[in-house]
Amino acid sequence: MSERVALVTGSTSGIGAAIARRLVRDGYVVALHSRSSAEVGRAMVRELKNASYHQADLGDETAARGLVASVLEAHGRLDVLVNNAGLSIRIPHTDLKAATPALWRQMLDVNLIAPFVLVAEAEAALRASAASGPAASIVNIGTHAGSRPKGSSIPYAASKAALHHVTKLLALSLGPDIRVNAVAPGLVETPMTANWPDMLETWRAKSPMKRPAKPEDIADLVAALCANDYVTGEIVIADGGLNLT
Numbered sequence: 001m002s003e004r005v006a007l008v009t010g011s012t013s014g015i016g017a018a019i020a021r022r023l024v025r026d027g028y029v030v031a032l033h034s035r036s037s038a039e040v041g042r043a044m045v046r047e048l049k050n051a052s053y054h055q056a057d058l059g060d061e062t063a064a065r066g067l068v069a070s071v072l073e074a075h076g077r078l079d080v081l082v083n084n085a086g087l088s089i090r091i092p093h094t095d096l097k098a099a100t101p102a103l104w105r106q107m108l109d110v111n112l113i114a115p116f117v118l119v120a121e122a123e124a125a126l127r128a129s130a131a132s133g134p135a136a137s138i139v140n141i142g143t144h145a146g147s148r149p150k151g152s153s154i155p156y157a158a159s160k161a162a163l164h165h166v167t168k169l170l171a172l173s174l175g176p177d178i179r180v181n182a183v184a185p186g187l188v189e190t191p192m193t194a195n196w197p198d199m200l201e202t203w204r205a206k207s208p209m210k211r212p213a214k215p216e217d218i219a220d221l222v223a224a225l226c227a228n229d230y231v232t233g234e235i236v237i238a239d240g241g242l243n244l245t
C-alpha cells in the first residue's frame with residue numbers, strides 16, 4: 001500500500017483536505033492540489049508523509065492536462081483520482097438573469113469538463129496500476145443537488161448532475177481496470193458554508209441526522225469506495241437523509 005498514489009484535487013481545505021488526510025492514514029501517498037493556496041499546500045506536504053503539492057487552475061484546459069503529468073513526474077504512478085475541486089456560486093433559482101452564460105461556462109468548465117479532462121489524462125496510468133494490482137479508482141465529488149432540484153444555483157446543480165451521469169458512463173467505459181463512483185454530499189461544515197445560516201438550520205431541523213456533514217464524514221465514504229474492489233457506477237448520496245424528506 002505504501003507506494004500507491006492518490007491525486008485529490010482541491011485538497012488544501014474542507015472536504016478535499018479531509019480526504020487527503022484520510023487516504024494518507026490508509027497508506028496512500030497523496031498528491032495535493034489547489035488553484036491558489038500554494039502556501040497551505042506546501043505546509044500540508046510537510047505534514048503528510050511523502051506528499052507532493054501541485055498548483056493548477058482547472059478552469060484552464062492546458063493546466064488541467066498538466067496536473068496529471070506533474071503528479072506522474074513526482075511519483076511515477078497513479079492509482080486513485082479524486083475529483084473534488086469544484087466551483088459553487090450562490091444565485092437564487094428565481095433570478096434567471098443573474099445566472100449569466102459566463103457563469104454557466106465557468107461552472108461547467110470547473111465542475112464537469114475539468115474532471116473529464118483529468119480522467120482522460122490519467123487513464124493510461126490508472127490502467128497501468130490495475131495491471132499490477134487491484135482495480136484503480138476514480139471518485140467524483142458531486143452533490144445531492146445533482147439528484148434533486150436544490151442547490152446553491154441552477155448552473156451549479158446542473159453541472160453536478162451532469163458529473164453524476166458522466167460517472168456512470170465512465171464506469172461502463174473504463175471497467176474492469178478502473179472503477180468510477182461519485183459521492184454526493186449535502187451541506188458540509190466548511191468555512192464557506194459557515195456563512196449559510198439558512199441552510200445550516202434546514203439540516204438541523206429537517207434531516208434525520210439533525211446536522212450537516214463534517215468533512216471527515218465525506219472522507220470516510222470516499223476511502224470506503226477506494227478500498228472496495230467491486231463497486232462501480234454508483235452515486236452515493238451523503239446528506240444525512242435530507243433527501244428522504
